Amino acid sequence: MRAPLLRRCAPSEVETARVDPVDAATLAAAERILEDVRARGFDAVRDHAVRLGDADAGAPLVIERRDLDRALAALPAADRRVLERTAARVRAFALAQRGALADVDVAIPGGRAGHTIAPVERAGCYAPGGRFPLPSSVLMTAVTARAAGVGEVWVASPRPAPVTLAAAAVAGADAVLAVGGAQAIAAFAYGAAPVPAVDVIVGPGNRWVTAAKQRVAGRVGIDMLAGPSELVVLADEGADPETIAADLLAQAEHDPDALPVVVTTAPALLDDVDAALARRLADLPTAATARESLAHGFAVACASLDEAIAVCDRLAPEHLELLVADAAGLAPRVKHYGGLFVGAGAAEVLGDYGAGPNHVLPTGAGARHTGGLSVLHFLRVRTWLRIDDPAAAAGLAADAAHLARLEGLEGHARSAERRLR
Numbered sequence: 001m002r003a004p005l006l007r008r009c010a011p012s013e014v015e016t017a018r019v020d021p022v023d024a025a026t027l028a029a030a031e032r033i034l035e036d037v038r039a040r041g042f043d044a045v046r047d048h049a050v051r052l053g054d055a056d057a058g059a060p061l062v063i064e065r066r067d068l069d070r071a072l073a074a075l076p077a078a079d080r081r082v083l084e085r086t087a088a089r090v091r092a093f094a095l096a097q098r099g100a101l102a103d104v105d106v107a108i109p110g111g112r113a114g115h116t117i118a119p120v121e122r123a124g125c126y127a128p129g130g131r132f133p134l135p136s137s138v139l140m141t142a143v144t145a146r147a148a149g150v151g152e153v154w155v156a157s158p159r160p161a162p163v164t165l166a167a168a169a170v171a172g173a174d175a176v177l178a179v180g181g182a183q184a185i186a187a188f189a190y191g192a193a194p195v196p197a198v199d200v201i202v203g204p205g206n207r208w209v210t211a212a213k214q215r216v217a218g219r220v221g222i223d224m225l226a227g228p229s230e231l232v233v234l235a236d237e238g239a240d241p242e243t244i245a246a247d248l249l250a251q252a253e254h255d256p257d258a259l260p261v262v263v264t265t266a267p268a269l270l271d272d273v274d275a276a277l278a279r280r281l282a283d284l285p286t287a288a289t290a291r292e293s294l295a296h297g298f299a300v301a302c303a304s305l306d307e308a309i310a311v312c313d314r315l316a317p318e319h320l321e322l323l324v325a326d327a328a329g330l331a332p333r334v335k336h337y338g339g340l341f342v343g344a345g346a347a348e349v350l351g352d353y354g355a356g357p358n359h360v361l362p363t364g365a366g367a368r369h370t371g372g373l374s375v376l377h378f379l380r381v382r383t384w385l386r387i388d389d390p391a392a393a394a395g396l397a398a399d400a401a402h403l404a405r406l407e408g409l410e411g412h413a414r415s416a417e418r419r420l421r
Helices: 024-040 042-051 065-074 077-099 135-148 162-171 181-190 207-216 241-252 267-281 287-296 305-315 327-333 348-352 394-406 410-418
Strands: 007-009 062-064 104-108 111-119 122-126 152-156 175-177 200-202 230-235 259-264 298-301 319-323 339-342 379-387
Touching: 024 042, 024 181, 024 207, 042 181, 062 065, 065 162, 065 175, 077 135, 077 162, 122 135, 122 181, 135 152, 135 162, 135 200, 152 162, 152 181, 162 175, 175 181, 181 200, 181 207, 230 241, 230 305, 241 259, 241 267, 241 287, 241 319, 241 348, 259 267, 259 287, 259 305, 267 287, 267 298, 305 327, 319 327, 319 348, 327 339, 339 348, 394 410
Parallel strands: 007 298, 122 152, 122 200, 152 175, 230 259, 230 319, 259 298, 319 339
Antiparallel strands: 062 175, 104 111, 111 379
C-alpha cells in the first residue's frame, strides 16, 4: 500500500512553525557580499552578479524607464490588460489602506501635539526571478509603494523577463536593477551609482536576500524576513478533497521547501485528499517540485473544531484557508495568520494574483508579530509638539523637571525649568 503523500500527525505532535529566518553560514556569506558592495560600489554589484549567474559579463544591469515602457508596448495585448487589471485592484486596496490613516492633532497643556503621516522618499522592491518570473511580486510591491506616495521606486530582479519589465512599467517603477541576491540588497541599502540608496527595502526572496535584509535592517527599513511559502487548509467533512488538493499543489509547486498542511475534523477526508493529490500530480508540469514540497508537509486529524483552531494558531501560517461549513462565523476565532481566505470560493491563489490584499506575507510564524506588506511599510508617523501658552504649560514643565531629577538628569531638569520663567 502506498504511503500517504502527506504524512499524518497527531495534534500534539504539531509544533510552532517559528524558525530562524536564515542560518549562520548564509548570513556570513551574505555579509561578505554586502561589505564588498559597500566598499567597491557598482563594480562589486556587477562582479557578484556575473559570478553567481545573475547576469552576463558586459550586459546592462540598470534598465531605465523608457526601456520598461518599450517592454510594456511589446507585450501581447491580453497580457498587458491582465497586468493593468491586477495593478488596479492592488492599487485600489492600497489606497483604501492609506485613506484609513489620518494625521492627529490634540490639545495638551498650553498647546497642541500630534502626528503627520508621510511616505519615505525612496523604496527598493525585490522580485524573485529564479525558477519562474514573478511579475505579480513587482505589482504587489511597487504599486503599493506608489500608493503610499513614495517619490522614487526601484525594482530589482535577476535576469528579468520581458513580462517582469512590463509589470515594472505598469507599477510606475523608475528603473529596474537586473540583479538579484545579496548584491541587489546591498546596492539598495548602501547605494551603488547609478543605483541610489533607498529608505525601505521590501519583497520576497531566497535565503541570500533574506540574510542581506536581516543584516541591513536598521540602516534601512524592511518589510519582513520571509521564508518558503506556507498554506494551511482547515477543512471539515463537507470540504471538497479535489479543491483542497488543487490548493495544496498551487503552494507546493512554488518551492521544494514550501509547506502544505491540512488540518481537519474529518479523518476520512485525508484519504480522499491524498488520492486527489496523486491524480493531480500525474499531469502537473511542476510535479517534481510539488512532490518534494509535499514531503515536508503534513496532515492533522483533530477531535474538534476548537482543537483544529488551536493547531492552526500554533502554526501561524502565511496563508490560512477556511473550508468549513460556517467559514464566516469561524473567521473571528482564528488569531494568527498572514492572509486569511474565508470559504471555498476564496482560493489562496486569488490572493497571490491580485484580488487586492498584498501577497507578500509573513512566514515561519512571523504572523504572531507582524502583518503582510502594506502602505504602512512605506510610511512614517512623525510626531510634533507646540506650546502656545507657556503659563498654561507650567505644570507640564514642572513635571518634566521632577521626572528628570528622578532619573538623575539635572541638565534635563534645568532645561524644563527655563520654561517656568
